[in-house]
Each structure stands twice: as C-alpha cells, then as structure tokens.
Amino acid sequence: MATKQTKGRFAIDITYSLCGNCGACVAVCPESVLHLGPVMLTSENDDCTGCQRCIIICPSDALKLRKNTDGENG
Amino acid sequence: MVKMAESYDVIVVGAGPAGSTAARFAAMGEAKTILLEKHPVIGYPLCCAEAISITGLNRVVESDSKWIAAKIEKVKLFGPNGVKAQIIHPDAGYVLERKIFDRDLAELAAQAGAEVKVNADVRDLIYDKQGKLAGVRVEINGKQAEILGQVIIAADGVESEVAVKAGINSLLKPEQMHSAYQYLLADIDIEPEALEFYFGAKIAPGGYIWVFPKRDNLANVGIGICPSKSPRKKAIGYLDEFIATRFKRYAILERMTGGVPSYMAELPLYKDNLLLVGDAARLIDSLTGAGIANALLSGKIAGQTAAAMVADGITGQRYEKEFNQIKQKELKFYYTCREIFLKLTDVDFMSILKFTDDMFGEKGVTAINPFAVVKKIILAHPRLLKIGRHLLF
Numbered sequence A: 001m002a003t004k005q006t007k008g009r010f011a012i013d014i015t016y017s018l019c020g021n022c023g024a025c026v027a028v029c030p031e032s033v034l035h036l037g038p039v040m041l042t043s044e045n046d047d048c049t050g051c052q053r054c055i056i057i058c059p060s061d062a063l064k065l066r067k068n069t070d071g072e073n074g
Numbered sequence B: 001m002v003k004m005a006e007s008y009d010v011i012v013v014g015a016g017p018a019g020s021t022a023a024r025f026a027a028m029g030e031a032k033t034i035l036l037e038k039h040p041v042i043g044y045p046l047c048c049a050e051a052i053s054i055t056g057l058n059r060v061v062e063s064d065s066k067w068i069a070a071k072i073e074k075v076k077l078f079g080p081n082g083v084k085a086q087i088i089h090p091d092a093g094y095v096l097e098r099k100i101f102d103r104d105l106a107e108l109a110a111q112a113g114a115e116v117k118v119n120a121d122v123r124d125l126i127y128d129k130q131g132k133l134a135g136v137r138v139e140i141n142g143k144q145a146e147i148l149g150q151v152i153i154a155a156d157g158v159e160s161e162v163a164v165k166a167g168i169n170s171l172l173k174p175e176q177m178h179s180a181y182q183y184l185l186a187d188i189d190i191e192p193e194a195l196e197f198y199f200g201a202k203i204a205p206g207g208y209i210w211v212f213p214k215r216d217n218l219a220n221v222g223i224g225i226c227p228s229k230s231p232r233k234k235a236i237g238y239l240d241e242f243i244a245t246r247f248k249r250y251a252i253l254e255r256m257t258g259g260v261p262s263y264m265a266e267l268p269l270y271k272d273n274l275l276l277v278g279d280a281a282r283l284i285d286s287l288t289g290a291g292i293a294n295a296l297l298s299g300k301i302a303g304q305t306a307a308a309m310v311a312d313g314i315t316g317q318r319y320e321k322e323f324n325q326i327k328q329k330e331l332k333f334y335y336t337c338r339e340i341f342l343k344l345t346d347v348d349f350m351s352i353l354k355f356t357d358d359m360f361g362e363k364g365v366t367a368i369n370p371f372a373v374v375k376k377i378i379l380a381h382p383r384l385l386k387i388g389r390h391l392l393f
Helices: A024-028 A053-057 B017-028 B054-058 B098-111 B161-165 B235-246 B292-312 B317-341 B346-360 B370-379 B382-392
Strands: A010-014 A034-036 A041-043 A063-067 B006-013 B033-036 B068-078 B084-096 B115-117 B120-127 B133-140 B143-154 B177-186 B194-198 B208-215 B218-225 B251-261 B274-276
Touching (some): A010 A041, A024 B177, B006 B133, B006 B292, B033 B098, B033 B143, B068 B346, B084 B208, B098 B115, B120 B143, B143 B161, B143 B292, B177 B235, B346 B370, B346 B382, B370 B382
Parallel strands (some): B143 B274
Antiparallel strands (some): B194 B208
C-alpha cells in the first residue's frame, strides 16, 4: 500500500476468533500500538502508521488494517 | 487510587521457563524476589513445539518424569520429491508437557522463597529522580499498583515490551521472525519416538514443518515460515495442506500461533539494573527455532547475577559474560546457518538430505557435533560453499 506513514492515519482491527495470543505482532510493532494483556490482544494508542508489519507476521490472518476516519489525520 | 509501593530486591516480569528459573535462582541467592505473570494461568496460552535436548534441560534443573511427554531416539528428515534422511540418536532429547513444566518451574521459584503473582500485567517502568530504573507499574487483577525493585529481569517473552520501554531496541523486523502455527493432533499414525521434519519451498518457505510426538498417536504438528518468502499465503494454509496429505485421520485437540524470533547478535543482555532473558533477549537457536534450553540457562545465570548485584553490588555484566561464554558462539553459528538455509533451493535440500543420510546411515550416534556436520555438508556442496564461505570460514 503506497501511503505516507503518518501516525494516526490507520488502525488495526483484531479478529479475536483467529488470534492465538502469541504476541508476534507486538514484537514487530515500531509504535507499540499492540499489547498482549492477561486475556487478549488490545490496541493501545492511535499511533499506527500503517506499516503492516503486524499483519505480515501474524500466522493466522487475525489482523486487518483500517483507515482511520475519526482522527484528525484521517 | 494507586496503592503504596511495595519494595523488592528483584522483580521478574514473566513466568515462562526463563522467568521462573530466574526468580528461583534469585530467591536461592537470598534476594527478596517477586515473579509477575500477566496471564491468569501459568503455562497458558502455550506457543511452543515443546522439544528440548537432554543436556539443555539437565544443565539447569533436575528433570521430573511428569514433564516429559516423549523421549526422542530418532530424527527423520523429508525433502522435496520424496527424498529423506534419518538420524538414529538414542539420547536426542525430549518433547515436554509445557503446561506442567511451566507451572512446576514457578512452583520451584515459590518454594525457593519468591513471591508469585498471576494476572499481573506490567504496563510501564518507574524511574527515580536520578533516572535509574526503580520499579514497574503493574495491573494486578485489574487494579493499578507500583512495585519497586533494585534489579528487574525482563522475561516477558517474544513481545519484549519491557526492553523496548527501557530503550533497548529488541524490536524485530518481520524477516527476523518465523511466523508459526501448530496443532495438537490426536488419533494420528506416527512413530512415537521419532521427530519428523519436512523441508521445501512449497512445503514451508524459509522454514519447515515438524511432527513432534507426545505419545502414541498424539503429536505437536506445526509449521514455521519466513513471511517475506510467502507474501500471499499464511502459515496455517501450508499446514492444513500438509496435514491433509500426511495423515489419513486426525482430530485437532488444540490450535496455537507463534512468532519465533531470530537471534539478535547485537542485542545487549543487560542495561544498568535491567537483565533480559529467554525470548525477550532473543536467545533463540535461529536455525531450529529452539528456545527453552537458552531460556533456562539465561534465567539461571541472570537470577544468580541479580542476587549478587543486590548482595555484593556487582553489575549485570557478569550475566552477559557468563551466558555468552557458554552460548554466544553456538547462537552465532545457528544464525549463520539460518542465513544459508534461507537461500537454499529444493535441489539443495534434496542433495543435503541425501548426503546426510549417507553420512549417518543405519548406525546410531551418541552425540552430534553440529559444527562438524554443517562443515561437512558445506564442503561437499560447492554451491553452499559459495553462499556460506564468507559467513563460516
């Protein structure tokens, strides 16, 4: 996706029925957007730049990139 | 409201094999130790194929028969076009029952005197006025708390969030990880004492498929791929195709995902009073993805060092030095092997497997020197020599 990597332009949607709570996505996120908590993976901040590293590493297609239409950069 | 901070000598973040071992050895060294696990159940969720060498286990902890699901005496390697090799090795290793193993290691830490808290999710680090790391902010059963400590051991697994928060760049690029998926399969036809590995660009690009038996008719069957070699197809897609051809019948009892980090040679193992262990320190054998033995060893040395830091005022350098003395050469070697492995074609795999089969044949081996085996394979393959020369010799 040829987009300028700006914080807040994108968000990550998590499909919980596919997520295995392995934390691979957390290990590659340069903006610390994702956090694996006691029960589930959560999106912690609005800093996603849309780099898609989390989507590439996810073994089971649990993550999708969404264009953020709410933020001021949307 | 934030409760008054409790104070410890050593805080260990994460109760996997590395963290529980670190907490145990810190407590054995008379340090007031707390072990924090974010999940409500230690040993769950599991993201592991559960294999370990016998030396890797026994070097750190006296093994208990209830941790061992299967003893491995044979390794079978399968390449493209039906090419295969076999290595008979009566003491190759174990497939563990990690759910019991992890819980027992935490119990050993508790018996040594460490306090253990589950459902304790570390959210941030605390620094004192001089800028020294002084503790953690943690959510315990949903309530905010502060815990102060003189030494902090980051054993928070592949996510490695503590290191990142402390300014250590443990962040991985997708090409520095394997994307993994695994099933626990029941009712399958396997040899209960043999590990199976499957290689090839169409089988598992940049990685391999494994069948690790846990007992008769029960095995961890999984895959790790290099995602940059397969932009369109996920690990699970290859695994499902494999299972459909390998097993006539099967039942899936569990499914799990995993990210397997590659060793990062440049990553420090400590920064001031913070020590990194196990997956959080990227202490993985890059070729096979094995990490339990390194987790145990790094946990032991880090725990001992942390206790000495508190008692004698030494620095974390002892941990890094002692661990690297034992393991650095091996970890670098496997990292180099991975670099070569990622360049192999199906023709290479076929040729290497044939060579390996001729080398080992039907006679059993008592020990394998991986350095010598890889050197022999490379010297016998001019193309590998070209790929690997600058890396190996």
